[in-house]
Amino acid sequence: MAKINTNYRKLQAGYLFPEIARRTAKFQAENPEADIIRLGIGDTTLPLTESVTSGMKAFIDKLSDKNTYSGYGAEQGSQELREALANHYQKYGVDIETSEIFVSDGAKTDSSNIQSIFADDSVIAVQDPVYPVYVDSAVIGGLAGDYADDSYDRLVYMECNEDNGFFPELPKEKVDIIYLCSPNNPTGAVATREQLKTFVDYAAANKAVIIFDAAYAAFIKDSSLPRSIYEIEGAKTCAIEINSFSKWAGFTGVRLGWTIVPKALITENSEAGELNQVWNRRQSTMFNGASNIAQAGGVAVLSGQGQAESQELIDYYMNNAAVIKQGLVEAGYRVYGGDNAPYVWLRLPDGKTSWDFFDELLQKANIVGTPGSGFGNGGEGYFRLSAFGDAERTKEAIERIKNRLKV
Amino acid sequence: MAKINTNYRKLQAGYLFPEIARRTAKFQAENPEADIIRLGIGDTTLPLTESVTSGMKAFIDKLSDKNTYSGYGAEQGSQELREALANHYQKYGVDIETSEIFVSDGAKTDSSNIQSIFADDSVIAVQDPVYPVYVDSAVIGGLAGDYADDSYDRLVYMECNEDNGFFPELPKEKVDIIYLCSPNNPTGAVATREQLKTFVDYAAANKAVIIFDAAYAAFIKDSSLPRSIYEIEGAKTCAIEINSFSKWAGFTGVRLGWTIVPKALITENSEAGELNQVWNRRQSTMFNGASNIAQAGGVAVLSGQGQAESQELIDYYMNNAAVIKQGLVEAGYRVYGGDNAPYVWLRLPDGKTSWDFFDELLQKANIVGTPGSGFGNGGEGYFRLSAFGDAERTKEAIERIKNRLKV
Numbered sequence: 001m002a003k004i005n006t007n008y009r010k011l012q013a014g015y016l017f018p019e020i021a022r023r024t025a026k027f028q029a030e031n032p033e034a035d036i037i038r039l040g041i042g043d044t045t046l047p048l049t050e051s052v053t054s055g056m057k058a059f060i061d062k063l064s065d066k067n068t069y070s071g072y073g074a075e076q077g078s079q080e081l082r083e084a085l086a087n088h089y090q091k092y093g094v095d096i097e098t099s100e101i102f103v104s105d106g107a108k109t110d111s112s113n114i115q116s117i118f119a120d121d122s123v124i125a126v127q128d129p130v131y132p133v134y135v136d137s138a139v140i141g142g143l144a145g146d147y148a149d150d151s152y153d154r155l156v157y158m159e160c161n162e163d164n165g166f167f168p169e170l171p172k173e174k175v176d177i178i179y180l181c182s183p184n185n186p187t188g189a190v191a192t193r194e195q196l197k198t199f200v201d202y203a204a205a206n207k208a209v210i211i212f213d214a215a216y217a218a219f220i221k222d223s224s225l226p227r228s229i230y231e232i233e234g235a236k237t238c239a240i241e242i243n244s245f246s247k248w249a250g251f252t253g254v255r256l257g258w259t260i261v262p263k264a265l266i267t268e269n270s271e272a273g274e275l276n277q278v279w280n281r282r283q284s285t286m287f288n289g290a291s292n293i294a295q296a297g298g299v300a301v302l303s304g305q306g307q308a309e310s311q312e313l314i315d316y317y318m319n320n321a322a323v324i325k326q327g328l329v330e331a332g333y334r335v336y337g338g339d340n341a342p343y344v345w346l347r348l349p350d351g352k353t354s355w356d357f358f359d360e361l362l363q364k365a366n367i368v369g370t371p372g373s374g375f376g377n378g379g380e381g382y383f384r385l386s387a388f389g390d391a392e393r394t395k396e397a398i399e400r401i402k403n404r405l406k407v
Numbered sequence: 408m409a410k411i412n413t414n415y416r417k418l419q420a421g422y423l424f425p426e427i428a429r430r431t432a433k434f435q436a437e438n439p440e441a442d443i444i445r446l447g448i449g450d451t452t453l454p455l456t457e458s459v460t461s462g463m464k465a466f467i468d469k470l471s472d473k474n475t476y477s478g479y480g481a482e483q484g485s486q487e488l489r490e491a492l493a494n495h496y497q498k499y500g501v502d503i504e505t506s507e508i509f510v511s512d513g514a515k516t517d518s519s520n521i522q523s524i525f526a527d528d529s530v531i532a533v534q535d536p537v538y539p540v541y542v543d544s545a546v547i548g549g550l551a552g553d554y555a556d557d558s559y560d561r562l563v564y565m566e567c568n569e570d571n572g573f574f575p576e577l578p579k580e581k582v583d584i585i586y587l588c589s590p591n592n593p594t595g596a597v598a599t600r601e602q603l604k605t606f607v608d609y610a611a612a613n614k615a616v617i618i619f620d621a622a623y624a625a626f627i628k629d630s631s632l633p634r635s636i637y638e639i640e641g642a643k644t645c646a647i648e649i650n651s652f653s654k655w656a657g658f659t660g661v662r663l664g665w666t667i668v669p670k671a672l673i674t675e676n677s678e679a680g681e682l683n684q685v686w687n688r689r690q691s692t693m694f695n696g697a698s699n700i701a702q703a704g705g706v707a708v709l710s711g712q713g714q715a716e717s718q719e720l721i722d723y724y725m726n727n728a729a730v731i732k733q734g735l736v737e738a739g740y741r742v743y744g745g746d747n748a749p750y751v752w753l754r755l756p757d758g759k760t761s762w763d764f765f766d767e768l769l770q771k772a773n774i775v776g777t778p779g780s781g782f783g784n785g786g787e788g789y790f791r792l793s794a795f796g797d798a799e800r801t802k803e804a805i806e807r808i809k810n811r812l813k814v
Contacts, residue, residue: 001614001675002583003526008685011692018691043478053471056700057464063661064460071450071659071795105512105662105698112693116547119410136692140523176409207408252478253699254470255512268408278415284425285418285543286519291512291698292660293463388478 007142010152016132016374017041023358024368031366037397039324039385040368042185042342044250046316048297049309052249055300056293063292073292075284077103077258081295084302085258094230096260100276102283103298105290106257107215107244111179112137113286114211114240114259117278118177118267125156125175127168129186129372129379131213134179150377159378160187162347166336167195170202177209180229183216186375186384187345188321188337190225196232203238207268209275210239215257218248218314220340236262237272247317247342247388249301249310256294317342320394321387327398328385332407342387345372349407350381357383365400414549417559423539423781424448430765431775438773444804446731446792447775449592449749451657453723455704456716459656462707463700470699480699482691484510484665488702491709492665501637503667507683509690510705512697513664514622514651518586519544520693521618521647521666524685525584525674532563532582534575536593536779536786538620541586557784566785567594569754573743574602577609584616587636590623593782593791594752595728595744597632603639610645614675616682617646622664625655625721627747643669644679652701654724654749654795656708656717663701724749727801728794734805735792739814749794752779756814757788764790772807 020040062068082098089096104110112133124143126134138144145154156175158168166189182191203210212229220227229235244257261279264272300306325338334347348357354371361367372382427447469475489505496503511517519540531545545551552561563582565575573596589598610617619636627634636642651664668686671679707713732745741754755764761778768774779789
């Protein structure tokens with residue numbers, strides 16, 4: 001008699017974005033005339049660039065000719081794309097071998113699937129607030145324990161708040177796996193070299209493994225800030241890095257990402273090389289490679305022309321971030337992020353909950369944002385606005401907030 | 408201190424196809440003049456059809472225009488594609504709701520990930536021989552137990568051989584999850600309605616769940632054979648169906664598949680609807696949808712013109728299957744499959760192992776096939792030839808076998 005995995009019953013409420021979509025759809029149905037502006041989910045709005053569409057179409061032409069058609073690709077990604085990614089890291093002064101790079105359909109899949117290569121008694125530490133996928137996939141995999149008093153009893157929550165500049169202290173408890181996201185979703189904070197170094201040193205000393213989610217690295221403007229954890233000495237022995245083409249190249253729907261598992265990485269029960277081989281085996285067995293058309297697009301993104309075009313997308317979104325941040329400051333809010341990240345993190349007036357503000361913002365200004373509490377307890381009293389909208393609509397949204405929701 | 412999931416160390420040898428690739432590359436390096444014909448991996452060789460390439464290019468045009476650009480799609484797949492799939496099932500007289508259909512990047516991912524929605528003490532039954540992914544993902548997930556005496560001690564192997572027409576008896580042991588693949592990879596056998604009915608009745612009576620892999624359903628020519636398990640009465644209460652665009656539409660590299668989790672499905676600890684919701688939650692949390700370009704291609708495949716074009720691909724490959732089967736019979740082999748499946752399953756002369764024949768075939772005829780033992784013990788003494796090659800090259804390969812490896 002089959003039984004379901006009852007860990008699913010331990011998941012709290014719906015996944016954040018479906019819940020936002022549900023409330024928004026309900027509001028729109030009840031207020032069909034409302035002109036809603038969406039600054040909620042971090043979803044790209046600018047079209048794919050010329051290099052990318054040409055690259056993908058040229059690849060489709062290859063697939064439409066028997067002489068150039070190709071079927072299954074390598075589960076790890078095409079050699080061409082992996083080489084382009086290795087070259088990409090050279091810009092940061094980081095040497096990565098192509099056999100350490102695993103192309104995938106995105107950072108969401110990798111950041112959840114990566115847990116399965118570790119022992120099932122691993123203790124996982126997450127920043128709080130946190131991108132919900134890390135937590136929910138730990139719940140599903142039985143690594144989070146039971147939910148009580150607003151938290152899962154086997155997870156270690158590393159608080160990120162105004163006092164510590166939204167970068168956590170080292171965990172006091174014994175932990176095995178540490179998720180760090182920088183530039184951070186949702187707070188927009190970016191870890192400095194010194195901050196990352198404390199975690200790398202801790203992980204190396206304790207044979208813990210850092211899962212470094214760098215999906216927003218391309219939005220860092222300040223060149224003193226690290227865009228890869230491998231810019232930090234010693235990180236290859238203790239860190240896996242996950243990244244994505246989604247946000248800086250408009251691939252949210254096209255789906256393409258990558259994960260780096262260095263050969264130097266060690267754990268308590270494995271020597272250098274084995275974790276790289278285990279992830280390779282996981283991907284070879286349970287995945288069949290990212291779409292070859294998306295991969296052709298990724299190669300185009302990493303070309304000279306593609307990089308210049310992507311930079312225009314990044315500049316456009318980061319200009320939105322500046323508009324949001326400036327406007328919210330003028331409206332009287334305390335505001336974080338937005339300088340080197342496409343998210344602005346807003347401190348709500350005392351006593352206002354995140355979902356209260358979500359509903360208020362939707363009703364008074366017809367704007368959809370993301371409640372901070374959707375990212376965990378540490379996000380309560382905060383609110384995330386995304387810079388991925390249309391520039392004019394973003395300005396309009398900020399004007400509405402200034403006029404209708406001034407503190 | 409992090410530890411790796413040591414289940415990975417229980418995996419036997421490399422995944423089959425990388426091992427074939429390794430031996431083939433070694434042979435080619437040592438014999439650079441050899442004209443190798445590949446009838447090993449079931450990889451498509453005909454180009455994408457006109458409908459598909461036009462559909463995908465038109466979608467890329469949408470993505471290149473700000474007014475029609477779209478980012479994240481539904482994790483479950485686009486409504487348009489799900490509706491087209493629901494209509495597709497109507498041809499078999501099967502009613503499926505769109506909310507029961509989950510679009511994915513392929514059958515390989517789904518057939519392995521699906522295990523995670525069941526309890527971790529589930530007993531899994533597999534056909535023997537078997538598509539290795541079901542077994543290897545069970546090993547990784549800790550559901551297979553330890554390997555000893557050529558088998559995993561927690562799996563139940565259902566023997567498929569010449570005597571039972573390569574369709575298994577009902578398991579005698581208590582089992583919870585039953586993988587059935589029809590048309591079968593590797594044997595090419597297709598379950599009849601009566602055969603499937605015995606399993607559906609068993610599963611319904613025992614609240615077991617059948618994972619029905621129908622990735623080759625489009626190759627069934629005999630209209631009396633079921634192309635979906637839901638053609639069998641009662642199957643919606645006890646079966647999940649997985650399918651793919653890979654083989655019949657040339658999407659092996661493009662990546663697109665789907666899984667049906669009926670709302671009527673029940674388990675020992677869940678009522679109707681919950682398993683559907685659990686898979687929905689799994690996909691929403693740990694997956695971000697198939698590439699939207701691949702999905703546009705899938706919609707095109709399911710259009711009237713697309714169906715006609717795909718039928719040409721199917722006919723081409725099935726003609727290869729007939730050529731292989733006929734030629735091998737003439738060469739003196741006992742041969743199975745190939746009538747309603749793109750695989751021909753060859754009984755080797757007594758005493759010859761599958762890998763022996765692999766090496767012999769490669770050396771004497773420069774042909775790459777797939778050793779039956781790569782699919783488990785039940786495959787030892789057998790050999791799989793794929794019909795997905797070029798027609799002329801397939802004919803050439805069969806001539807070589809007839810001339811150089813006659814029994």
